[in-house]
Structure formats: C-alpha cells, structure tokens
Amino acid sequence: MSEIKKADIAIVGSGPAGHVAAIQMAKLGLSCVLIGPAHSGTDGRTTALLGSSVRYLERLGLWDQVKEQGQALRIMRLFDDTGRLVRAPMTEFDSAEIGLEAFGYNIGNNKLVAALHQGIGELDDLIQDQQFAVSVKLEDDHASIAMEDGSIWQVKLAIAADGRKSLVKEAADIEMRKWSYPQAALVLNLHHKDQSHNNSSTEFHTPCGPFTLVPYDDANHSSLVCVVTPQEAQELKAMDKDTLAWELEKRAHHLYGKFEIVSDPQIFPLAGMVAKQFYGQRAALIAESAHVFPPIGAQGLNLSLRDIEELAVQIEQALEAGQTDIGHDDILKAYNKARRPDIWSRTAGVHMLNMSLLSSLPVLQGLRTAGLTVAKNFAPVRKLLMKAGLDSPSRFSSIGNYTNE
Numbered sequence: 001m002s003e004i005k006k007a008d009i010a011i012v013g014s015g016p017a018g019h020v021a022a023i024q025m026a027k028l029g030l031s032c033v034l035i036g037p038a039h040s041g042t043d044g045r046t047t048a049l050l051g052s053s054v055r056y057l058e059r060l061g062l063w064d065q066v067k068e069q070g071q072a073l074r075i076m077r078l079f080d081d082t083g084r085l086v087r088a089p090m091t092e093f094d095s096a097e098i099g100l101e102a103f104g105y106n107i108g109n110n111k112l113v114a115a116l117h118q119g120i121g122e123l124d125d126l127i128q129d130q131q132f133a134v135s136v137k138l139e140d141d142h143a144s145i146a147m148e149d150g151s152i153w154q155v156k157l158a159i160a161a162d163g164r165k166s167l168v169k170e171a172a173d174i175e176m177r178k179w180s181y182p183q184a185a186l187v188l189n190l191h192h193k194d195q196s197h198n199n200s201s202t203e204f205h206t207p208c209g210p211f212t213l214v215p216y217d218d219a220n221h222s223s224l225v226c227v228v229t230p231q232e233a234q235e236l237k238a239m240d241k242d243t244l245a246w247e248l249e250k251r252a253h254h255l256y257g258k259f260e261i262v263s264d265p266q267i268f269p270l271a272g273m274v275a276k277q278f279y280g281q282r283a284a285l286i287a288e289s290a291h292v293f294p295p296i297g298a299q300g301l302n303l304s305l306r307d308i309e310e311l312a313v314q315i316e317q318a319l320e321a322g323q324t325d326i327g328h329d330d331i332l333k334a335y336n337k338a339r340r341p342d343i344w345s346r347t348a349g350v351h352m353l354n355m356s357l358l359s360s361l362p363v364l365q366g367l368r369t370a371g372l373t374v375a376k377n378f379a380p381v382r383k384l385l386m387k388a389g390l391d392s393p394s395r396f397s398s399i400g401n402y403t404n405e
C-alpha cells in the first residue's frame with residue numbers, strides 16, 4: 001500500500017520558478033510541498049532580473065539575498081552588427097533616464113537557486129520532497145502525484161514548474177504551439193581584466209542572432225550569450241579556451257580588451273513554445289511549462305515570476321471571498337485569463353525581434369532599424385521602450401504580507 005501524504009498545493013519542479021512559487025504559496029498560509037531533486041549546480045546560464053521581478057522578490061522578502069549575488073545593470077547598448085546595407089544606429093538605454101538606479105541585476109542561475117533556497121528554511125508550511133514525480137493524475141477534487149519512492153502526494157492544486165517537458169502539463173493534456181529556430185545559444189562567463197563593464201550590457205545584433213555581454217560577478221566579469229547556428233555553436237564549443245577567447249574578443253569588437261574564459265561553454269538550442277491555455281483540471285501552468293522563447297531582452301524568468309504573482313493574487317482573492325478550494329476551476333480560469341495578454345505579447349515580441357535579425361525580408365529589417373533609430377533620437381519613445389521591457393502593465397502593488405519578520 002502506497003503512503004499517501006496530503007498538502008494544499010504541490011509545486012512540481014524545483015528550478016528558480018518552482019522555488020519562488022513554493023515560497024509565495026506558503027506565504028499565503030497554504031501548506032505546500034516543493035517536489036523535485038536538489039539543484040545540480042550545473043546550469044551555466046545567468047538571469048537578468050528586471051523591474052517588477054525585483055520589486056516582487058522584495059515583497060516576498062527574498063531580494064536581499066538574491067541581490068548580493070548579482071551585478072547591477074544600468075546601461076543597455078545595442079549595436080547593429082548585421083553588416084547589412086541599412087543598419088540601425090548604436091542605441092543606448094540608461095536606467096537613470098527613467099529614474100531608476102538600475103534596470104535590474106544579473107545573477108548566475110546556480111547562485112540564484114541557492115539564494116532562493118535559503119528562503120525555504122524559514123517557512124513552516126513548506127516542505128521539500130527532493131525526488132522526481134513519476135506520474136500525475138488530475139481528478140475532480142484533487143491531484144495525485146506519485147513519487148519515485150512509491151509515495152503519493154494528494155493535493156488540491158498542482159502547480160507545473162517542471163519545465164519544458166512538464167509531467168503535470170502532460171497529465172492535464174494541454175495543447176501546445178511549438179516552433180523551432182535555426183539557432184543555438186552558446187553560454188559562458190568571461191574575465192576581462194583590462195576593462196570594467198561599468199554595469200553596462202552590450203548586445204551586438206548579428207545576422208544569426210544577438211551576441212550579448214552582461215555584467216556578472218564583479219566589475220571585470222561578464223556572462224556571454226552568443227546566438228549562432230547549432231553547427232557553429234558546436235564548432236565554437238570544440239575550440240580550446242584560448243582560441244575561443246580570441247574568437248569571441250573579435251566578435252565583441254575588442255570592447256573590453258582581452259578575454260579569458262572562466263567557465264565551461266554550454267549550448268542551449270533555441271525554441272518557442274506556448275500553451276493554448278495555462279490551466280487544466282487541478283493544475284496551473286507557470287514558467288517554462290507554459291512558455292518558452294529565445295533569450296532576447298531577458299524576458300523568460302521575469303515573465304514566469306509574473307505568472308506566480310498573478311496566481312497568488314487569484315488564490316488570495318478567492319480565499320478572502322470565502323472559497324476554501326484553492327484548486328477550483330474558477331480560480332484557474334481567472335488566472336488563465338489574466339496571464340494571456342502578457343504571455344502572448346511577450347512571446348510574439350521576442351519572436352518578431354529574433355526574426356527581424358534572421359530574416360532577409362527588407363520589411364522586417366527596415367522595421368527594426370526604424371524602431372531603433374526612433375528610440376535613439378526621441379527620448380519619450382526611448383523611455384516608453386525601457387518601461388515596456390521592464391514591466392507588464394500589471395496592477396500589482398502588493399499582495400499579502402511578505403516580510404520575513
């Protein structure tokens with residue numbers, strides 16, 4: 001006979017989104033289990049957390065420990081390196097122009113998860129089950145999640161934070177729109193001892209995709225996301241570190257002087273995916289179980305945090321209205337409706353930006369060039385773009401009492 005354990009909510013998936021979701025739901029006073037193996041610490045990516053994400057993590061009482069691990073992002077520079085006949089001018093966005101000390105902070109994913117993990121220790125209502133879920137059943141009045149050791153979690157709501165190949169999403173039988181790009185991101189960290197990044201990120205737009213340097217760790221380290229064809233990514237990864245450093249230095253137009261590679265390169269194939277709806281019976285989809293797009297404009301996890309915040313708003317409102325069933329369809333439908341515009345517009349926006357680089361269509365290239373030219377020359381447009389990149393037109397100000405006192 002399997003051991004049956006009960007909680008209000010199971011958060012399946014213990015990546016950054018799963019951690020935040022678990023802490024958020026526990027802070028609503030719900031009993032939660034965070035399901036998933038301990039973080040492997042092998043994710044070479046970094047994540048720029050922007051605008052509303054910073055404020056949200058502040059409200060959750062998580063920001064101080066996360067910020068300690070990050071580098072402030074004050075200036076974003078875009079260079080047109082397409083070599084095409086019609087090119088955009090260099091465009092610079094300065095956070096001071098919209099009254100901000102920084103657009104956000106860039107943090108290594110491993111350090112981010114470790115910092116979020118600290119937040120779990122303080123919460124009595126949150127327990128961790130550090131194994132994989134092996135099957136999920138979504139029924140009328142509960143969800144059952146079977147674990148590797150044979151035990152079963154019975155909950156009112158399963159939150160899918162288990163990434164692109166989500167088991168929860170599969171159980172909910174939610175249709176996905178999927179597409180692929182002829183691109184892969186080579187990711188690594190660089191030391192540039194001769195020159196500081198001065199808290200600037202620099203994005204070169206090449207005909208294959210962006211080549212982006214983002215402040216990382218200290219004044220003389222940057223993380224790199226270099227989007228190229230999958231074959232070129234493999235060729236770059238196969239180079240010895242000195243040859244690769246020189247190759248990347250050239251691609252960066254020697255902006256920061258000499259490069260030294262300080263991490264093992266990793267490759268992430270680019271893909272797009274969006275769920276047709278963000279809920280199923282007793283299940284809510286968040287983060288990469290609901291949406292995936294190319295790493296352009298640092299939008300992925302920022303969008304995921306807004307999923308979590310919205311789900312919490314809907315649950316909290318339902319609780320206040322006397323609803324005790326936090327997995328009820330009405331709550332999930334309201335969540336779905338509220339998230340649709342933000343998720344679809346971000347997915348489409350990032351897709352269009354990426355395609356404007358890849359496409360040989362003069363119309364698309366012209367639109368990107370015109371957009372950047374206008375942004376460079378007209379401060380109001382520039383400010384509007386900066387604000388749109390940082391936040392959704394969200395109604396959030398604060399929900400619940402999120403201090404750790």
Ligand SMILES: Cc1cc2nc3c(=O)[nH]c(=O)nc-3n(C[C@H](O)[C@H](O)[C@H](O)COP(=O)(O)OP(=O)(O)OC[C@H]3O[C@@H](n4cnc5c(N)ncnc54)[C@H](O)[C@@H]3O)c2cc1C
Pocket residue numbers: 012013014015016017018035036037045046047048049109131132133134161162163164166167185187225268286287288289295298299300301302303304
């Ligand atoms: C190159 C690159 C750069 C990026 N840069 C940025 C950026 O600057 N800003 C930004 O906002 N976003 C960025 N992103 C996106 C961001 O990295 C992702 O959105 C984020 O890491 C995904 O986190 P997640 O928690 O949704 O998923 P994951 O990190 O994939 O976590 C899923 C978790 O679920 C667990 N899991 C899977 N199956 C099961 C199961 N059956 N049972 C239990 N657990 C399970 C896995 O072990 C894993 O821990 C970038 C992405 C890439 C590729």
